[in-house]
Amino acid sequence: MTSVPGPWFLSSMAKQTARKTTRKTKPKPQAARPGLFRRLRRRAIRAVLVIVALLFLWILAYSVLPLPGTFYMLAESGRQGVRVDYQWTPMERISPALARSVVAAEDANFCNHWGFDLTAIRAAISEGGQRGASTISQQVVKNAFLWQGRSWPRKALEALITPLVELTWSKRRILEVYLNVAEFDRGIFGAEAAARHYFGVGPEELTARQAAQLAAVLPAPKDRNAGTPGPFVRRRAAQIVDGAATIARDGRSACFED
Incomplete structure (x- = not known):
């Protein structure tokens, strides 16, 4: 005679089956x-x-709007005793002599490159990095969109943004922005502030000599004086006057002049 399982046995079997089913259907943490x-x-x-x-x-x-300022201007305005003087001035109100002088001093091949001057880069490498190779386009990108310094992240961003600026801005616009955001003395930014600070005239009234003296201080504006130039600035300004005349004569200023 076959015995029939009792209720306790059937209940135990049901619980075991439920536990097995739960273990089988429970999602694994790794699956998520x-x-x-x-x-x-x-x-x-x-x-x-x-x-x-x-x-x-x-x-x-x-590419069309005046720049309200730069991060560097903001940083300078926070320094004790520094008052930032900056006023946006359109290219039409800036002496062509200053535009040519700045290009001759900082980036003579400005009209011929696409943001990077490979000849200057090779020369800088051959001299062991003792000379700069940044173009006006690169300096505009650094001042308008990035921060100061020589860190690799900033350099990488500069290398990425510069071609975009060259693609979407005209050369005249790039130079216009540069002439407005370049520092010419401590807290003195742009052609308008620099012309009035050093010579007491508007930027459209600058002579070729005055423009060259302004361009001569650009690599180290806090250490050089365009209004009362020392021997180095005078010599450098004389070279820039000749350079500005040269790029006007050989057509290397055509991309930013009317």
Whole structure:
């Protein structure tokens, strides 16, 4: 005679079956990770695309709008005893002599390159980095969009943004921005402030000699004086006068002149 399992036995079997079913259907923690990683990756990509789009809009805006200032101006205004003098001035109100002088002094091949002067870069490398190779375009990118310093992240961003500026701005616009944001003395930014600070005239009234003296202080504006120039600035200014006449004569100023 076959015995029939009691209720306690059937109840125990049902519990064991339920536990096995629960163990089999319970999702493994590892299974959720790929989905989480995919979501995080999509969000990161979206964030990068948003940043790139905003940067591109920023670059386009500065291709037509006057710059309200730069990060460096903001930093200088926070220094004790420094008063920033800056007033945006359109290219039409800046002496052509100053435009030619600055190009002759800082980037004689400005009209011929696309943001990077490979000849100057090779020369700087051959001299062991003792001379600078930054073009006016690179300096505009550094001043308008980035921070000061020689860190690799800043240099990498500068290398990425410079071609975008060259692609979307005219050469005349790049030089216009440079002439407005360049520092000519402690807290003195741009052609308007520099012309009145040193010579008591508007930027459209600068003579060739005055323009050359302003251009001569650009590499070290806090150590040189355009109004009462020392021997080095006088010699450098004389060279710049000749250089400005040369680029006007051989057509290397054509990209920014009317």
